[in-house]
Amino acid sequence: METKEVIIIGGGLSGIMAARTLMKKGVEDILIVEKSRSVGGRLATRRIGEGKADLGAQFFTVRSPELQEDVGKWLEAGWVKRWFGNPYPRYTSPGGMNTLAKQLAVTIPVKLNARVSSIRDGRDGPLEVELENGERILTNHCVVTAPAPQAIQLLTETAQSRVPTISFAPCFVGMFTFDGASRIPSPGHVDEGLPDGVERVVDHNKKGISSTVTVSVYMKGDWSKRNERLEDDAILGEIQEVAESYLEKGSAVTGAQLKRWKYAEAEVVVRTPFVDVGEEGRIILCGDAFLRENDEAGRTRFESAYLSGVSAGDGLAEKLKGI
Ligand SMILES: Cc1cc2nc3c(=O)[nH]c(=O)nc-3n(C[C@H](O)[C@H](O)[C@H](O)COP(=O)(O)OP(=O)(O)OC[C@H]3O[C@@H](n4cnc5c(N)ncnc54)[C@H](O)[C@@H]3O)c2cc1C
Structure with missing residues (x-):
């Protein structure tokens, strides 16, 4: 049976940052276990026809010195660019937000297409x-980054x-996909003056990540909840309007796809960047809802x-290495 010092469940940004931080501090025997076929989680970019769109996060802003320092390096490496916004820039990734996740994860050991179903926490011996x-993997420490409603299902009572x-x-x-231009003004992002229920509209061609005109429409949480029981075609029909x-x-619409994010944005957050939930602090929960x-x-x-991942x-590094 495979054994690891640390298993990180989820290869979204918080899992990637937890792994990068541990590795920087000399904890090398780690593995990210991710259920999807790529890292990134809600940093997701999808192809549609000849086009491309960011399906989750569109951009990010920076308030903390830690992220500011990294963004300086990512700008230099060409991993991110300033999209719009002054004096608070909105940064995005020139290849789509998923590309940034892949670039950040390139040196991290990752097991893809691997959905964790449980973490057994016996008092003696390793976690299972x-x-x-x-398949089972033994480990001394687990960092669970799946959104809390999913994370909780993996844990003991x-x-x-x-x-x-x-x-x-x-x-x-x-x-x-459009076969001609959209009326969305440059730089391709609108989040004001929109119809009821619409959060934002993006033209990914004007954003600079798609060679053809690809427009995505993001619906608000309450609209999405209200329409949860509708079939995909009915939802897509309403959004297409x-x-x-x-x-x-x-111009005309030439192709359409729907993405249902079940866990998009937390309605209730916690004010601590991670919590210990295992025996003797062996299972840590973190993620974007841990502020x-x-x-x-x-x-x-x-x-x-x-920040939660960092x-x-x-x-955990402090516990393992005393640093
Ligand atoms: C539509 C949308 C628009 C957004 N727009 C913005 C924006 O413009 N700006 C911004 O700053 N933020 C935005 N966000 C939020 C941002 O994307 C998230 O806050 C951030 O990416 C969350 O990262 P995370 O690692 O905490 O979680 P996630 O990205 O959700 O990562 C969790 C990972 O765990 C994996 N996982 C779950 N269960 C298991 C399991 N059992 N076994 C193995 N793997 C598992 C998942 O597949 C996933 O990869 C947006 C989000 C959405 C959905």
């Missing part, structure tokens, strides 16, 4: 991480009782995931 395919209340709202995203209102004269006490924005976002990695 069981995958859906029956005792560990579950230590998880603070966190709830998430869904977000439905419609993605459309919004996209069509942005067609330039003579630092002094977090001014007070909501889940790229930066809260980044804090969890720092906390």
Whole structure:
């Protein structure tokens, strides 16, 4: 049976940052276990026809010195660019947000297409991480970064009782290819003056990540909740009407896809960057809903995931290495 010092469940930004922080501090025997076929989680970019769209986070802003320092390096490496916004820049990735996740994870050992089904926490001996395919991995420490409602399902009853209340709202995203221009003004992002229920609209061609015109429409949490029971076609039909209102004269919609994010943004967050839920602190929960006490924005976002992952990695490295 495979054995690791640290298993990180989830290869989204918080898992990647926890891994990078541990590795920087000399904890090398680690593995990210990710259920999808790529790292990134809600930093997701999808192809549609010849086009491309960011389905989750569109951009990120920076308030903390830690992220500011990294962003300086990422700008130099060409991993991110300033998209718009002055004096608070919105940064995005020139290849799509998922590319940034892949670049950040390139040196981290990752096991993809591997869904964890449980973490057994016996008092004596290592933790046992069981995958859906029956495979088991033994480990001394687990960092769980899946959104809390998913994370809780992996834990023993005792560990579950230590998880603070966190709830998430869904977000439905419609993605459309146009055979001509859109009326979305440069730089391709609108989040004001939109119809009821619409959070934002993005033209990924104007954003600079798609060679063809690809428009995505992000619905608010309450709209997505209200329409949760509808079939995909019915939801997509309603969202397409919004996209069509942005067609330039003579352009038409040529393709459509729907993404249902079940856990998009936390409705209830906690004011601590990670929590210990295992026996003797062997299972740490972190992720974008775990905010630092002094977090001014007070909501889940790229930066809260980044900081939570860094804090969890720092906390665990201190325990393992005393640094
Ligand atoms: C539609 C949308 C728009 C957004 N827009 C913005 C924005 O413009 N700006 C911004 O700053 N933020 C935005 N966000 C939020 C931002 O994307 C997230 O805060 C951040 O990416 C969360 O990272 P995370 O690592 O905490 O969680 P996730 O990215 O959700 O990562 C968790 C990972 O765990 C994996 N996982 C779950 N269960 C298991 C299991 N059992 N076994 C193995 N793996 C598992 C998942 O597949 C996933 O990869 C947006 C999010 C959405 C959905």
